[in-house]
Amino acid sequence: MTTTTTTARTARPAPFVARLSRLDRLLPLWIGLAMVAGLLLGRVVPGLNTALEAVEVSGISLPIAVGLLVMMYPVLAKVRYDRLDTVTGDRRLLFSSLVLNWLIGPAVMFALAWTFLADHAEYRTGLVIVGLARCIAMVIIWNDLACGDREAAAVLVALNSVFQVLAFGVLGWFYLSVLPGWLGLSGAALQVSGWDIAGNVLIFLGVPLLAGYLTRRLGERAKGRTWYEDAFLPRIGPVALYGLLFTIVVLFALQGDAITSQPWDVVLIAVPLLAYFAIMWAGSYGLGRAIGLSYERTTTLAFTAAGNNFELAIAVAIGTFGVTSGQALAGVVGPLIEVPVLVALVYVSLALRQRLFPATAPARNSP
Template sequence: MTTTSAPVGARLSTLDRFLPLWIGAAMVIGLLAGRWIPGLEGALNAVAVDGISLPIALGLLVMMYPVLAKVRYDRLDTVTRDRRLLLPSLVLNWLIGPALMFALAWLTLPDLPEYRTGLIIVGLARCIAMVVIWNDLACGDRDAAAVLVALNSVFQVVMFGVLGWFYLDVLPGRLGLDTTTLDVSAWQIVKNVLIFLGIPLVAGYLSRRIGERRKGRDWYESRFLPRVGPVALYGLLFTIVILFALQGNQITSRPLDVVRIALPLLAYFALMWAGSYALGKAIGLSYERTTTLAFTAAGNNFELAIAVAIATFGAASGQALAGVVGPLIEVPVLVGLVYVSLALRRRFTPAPTS
């Protein structure tokens, strides 16, 4: 992708330009496969280690590696010194995001406690994986994205269980609402972070370090990265097919429930993204860092949310269904917001190149 003032569509490769079509097709293929191919869901669930689906893990690792291989790790200090970016990101992710999802879940699903709890868990699981794709497609600052997802990972390990206790037990009790106990181990969260962020982050760092040392930066950025770049979108499409194949029967057999769950999710993604984008513009961030702030605040770690819901309440529970509907809504909405972000780019002063 370039930084010219050409129309949005002209700045995207053919693969990127028709990404909504490919994602829609992947979702449909996954849903139909899970519904119509006998034994597929059971076979995919059987290919798991310690509760982690190997096909989904493979897809996410393939998806994230090319983006993290593009990061200029020698420039990360410019991100860590930017308090205008780091502080708003932490506030949006760990104060506003969970509180907003809690409010939306109770306002829209007061009569459906299982789905309500599932949505609150989704709100607690801040994004560390798929957000790197949305940020890259929208030409955000990938170096900043690497720092923010790393921060989210650290806070996720420390705060997920605490916030789960607060939003499912303490706060509802104080408000006279129904309470729920969330049984999640610190190891489950650490494991999720190490696999879905740690492995591709280390691989990306080593690729750049070894590639630049042996072949030089020009070769690495002009020859190597263009070859591995498209692999990220193939990994994304593969992950979507597998994810929806695993839950295809559950989603298609309960369409009205899916609609009820989808409404607060739509509101959540729109409010978090638009509010974060407006905040970034208001405090004077560049387009690239405003975009990164918005997508890292709006995205959620659906892998962790689903894993926690299944481990605590069971695979057939309403909480698990709410977790599964999360990416069903998040994927097309955030793809749409990629195009909205690119269209808004002209409103920003171009960032100076280094």
């Protein structure tokens, strides 16, 4: 009896966080340092904002665009594209994702914005725009760090991209003009070009997706899957985190002055954002568990529902209301809150894996 118990305890797998690389385990520290570095650069380096904004791609600063592409490429190169049919056939996952992203998510943000910012029209409008911009970029990083299903993430992000092009403008009109009128509230019109959104999707999803697909296709054809996953992918894997940190530094350098000069306003905007991320992530995670999804797909569902496309939200807010507007500040505060919160939720997800999904194989997404 004693021998059996001792053996069982010895064979128990180590905590999932312990399996992360040193770079991954210290990710909250690196991200915190990147945010501080960006804020300081934006405050102390004269003309940095002007230089970073001098060249734009689809309404977004070129350095941010480069960081996002570098960040997304390694993760999309890890996707096994020959397994995507196992995701497209999962109707529970696809239907749940569409409902969470395009019905529940915008409605939750609308309700929170009006609850917490009823007397701050510009910030309220900015948050509604953030709620309409469903995530197609950083969610891939959070999902990968939490050992979610890469193939499912690729499919759900692509699905969100299609709906973003088709529905963003319509939902913006509904939540900012029509619904406030029905409820007897004062709204604000939103003018946004569907072509601009399509360009945003094409650049920030299409380019790294195509690069990732071609890398895997050509790499496996030349040297086989074993070499590709055991030798090549570990070499390019850290590049995604370097791209993430670079993006954070540039983003906060661009908006450092706006954030640090209005700290109380940042707090006002942060409160409903914190509530939004908590509600959407926990609710989506609970839904995935309730409908019988695996850990990997439950995690993917939760992160794709909780994350937002802050790049698009900031571009739309600046393009519609101006760079110094309250709407733009609300968009900028979005990643200030989203990045540390979703990093924390990566570790929450890994901890819940041991409690709620004990039979899950930990090495599933290890390459």
